Amino acid sequence: GNSVTQMEGPVTLSEEAFLTINCTYTATGYPSLFWYVQYPGEGLQLLLKATKADDKGSNKGFEATYRKETTSFHLEKGSVQVSDSAVYFCALRSSGSARQLTFGSGTQLTVLP
Amino acid sequence: GAVVSQHPSRVICKSGTSVKIECRSLDFQATTMFWYRQFPKQSLMLMATSNEGSKATYEQGVEKDKFLINHASLTLSTLTVTSAHPEDSSFYICSALPLDSLAGEQYFGPGTRLTVT
Numbered sequence: 001g002n003s004v005t006q007m008e009g010p011v012t013l014s015e016e017a018f019l020t021i022n023c024t025y026t027a028t029g030y031p032s033l034f035w036y037v038q039y040p041g042e043g044l045q046l047l048l049k050a051t052k053a054d055d056k057g058s059n060k061g062f063e064a065t066y067r068k069e070t071t072s073f074h075l076e077k078g079s080v081q082v083s084d085s086a087v088y089f090c091a092l093r094s095s096g097s098a099r100q101l102t103f104g105s106g107t108q109l110t111v112l113p
Numbered sequence: 114g115a116v117v118s119q120h121p122s123r124v125i126c127k128s129g130t131s132v133k134i135e136c137r138s139l140d141f142q143a144t145t146m147f148w149y150r151q152f153p154k155q156s157l158m159l160m161a162t163s164n165e166g167s168k169a170t171y172e173q174g175v176e177k178d179k180f181l182i183n184h185a186s187l188t189l190s191t192l193t194v195t196s197a198h199p200e201d202s203s204f205y206i207c208s209a210l211p212l213d214s215l216a217g218e219q220y221f222g223p224g225t226r227l228t229v230t
Contacts (some may be wrong), residue, residue, distance in 0.1 A: 032216040042155045043119070043206050043221040044157075049182055089156065093217035099145055099210055105156045 002027045006090050006104030013080055013111050021075040021107045023090035024066075031092040033057075033066055033073040033099070038087045047075075047088070080111045116140055116178040119222035126197055127230055133193045134225045136207030143209035147219060148180070151204045176213040187212075199230045207210050 007022040025031065032051045036044040048057030053068035062077045072091060090104040116139040126132050129183040136146055142183035143164045161182050162170040179201075181193040190209075194201055203227055208219035 032218070034216075034218060036221070041224070041226075043117075043223040044208075044220055046115075046220065049216050049218055099217060100147070100159055100162065103156050104166075108154075 002031070002102040003093050003094060004040075004090050004092055004102055006107050007108070008105070010108040010110060013109070015082055015111055015113050017111075019032055019075070019077040019080045019109070021090075021109070023073045023075065023104060025071050025073065025090075025092050026094035027092055027094050027102075028080045029070075029095035030068075031094050033064070034091045034093070035062070035073070035075050036089040036091060036103075038089065038106070040086075044089065065079055080109075082111045082113050085109055085111045115211065115220040117207065117220045117222040119207055121225060122223060123226045123228075125228045125230060128198055129196055131193055131195045132197055132227060133191055134205055134207075134227075136190045136209070136222050138188045138191070138209040138211075138220070141209070141211045141213075141220075143211055145210040146184060146190040147208045147210070148182060148190075148192050149206045149208070151206060151224075157206060160192075176195050194227065197227070199209060199229045202227055202229045 003026045034049045035047040037045045049076045050057040050066035056065045064075045087106045089106045091101045118137045120135045146163040148160045160175045163182045163184040164186045171177045184190040206224045208221045
């Protein structure tokens with residue numbers, strides 16, 4: 001079956017530090033990959049997505065590249081801000097008929113001023 | 114665009130009563146909506162897939178008679194927690210899959226915090 005493995009948190013960084021949150025997946029075929037962000041007490045917001053190998057999703061300074069050879073979709077940001085503090089979820093949707101998303105366990109990021 | 118609302122955002126009810134949570138896609142149509150449950154500091158657990166005009170598909174271990182789902186239109190799905198008990202206290206989140214979505218991205222509501230006393 002499908003699965004998503006995320007880097008365990010929590011991650012604590014200083015403002016303007018470089019961020020990497022690792023995400024690897026197991027799936028058949030060619031899944032679509034997503035990063036969602038959840039701020040405290042809120043639902044999830046779609047941060048970025050990629051639908052095929054070598055695609056790079058980007059939004060708000062965050063980037064992730066779909067690497068089929070390593071089955072990875074690591075999230076990066078060059079300079080984090082305090083407002084980036086949240087929980088980040090990696091997710092995939094398989095290329096079959098199933099419409100469900102498979103989520104990773106989430107990574108808590110705290111950015112200190 | 115792609116906004117999903119949930120109502121109420123927070124509800125407290127007494128044990129044995131029923132609570133209805135609404136999920137609406139505000140600016141797009143969705144034949145499929147999903148209901149999740151999230152425990153503190155944990156990932157989302159899919160409870161059921163709600164399809165417009167047909168019965169919901171429940172995940173293993175989720176009681177369909179306890180968590181009633183109705184998807185009456187292309188923009189509205191409701192989850193009713195019947196005969197609620199304290200162990201049903203949780204954060205419930207819905208999501209909607211746009212009709213024209215190619216990648217399959219879901220858009221999430223802000224969540225409903227249910228507390229059963």
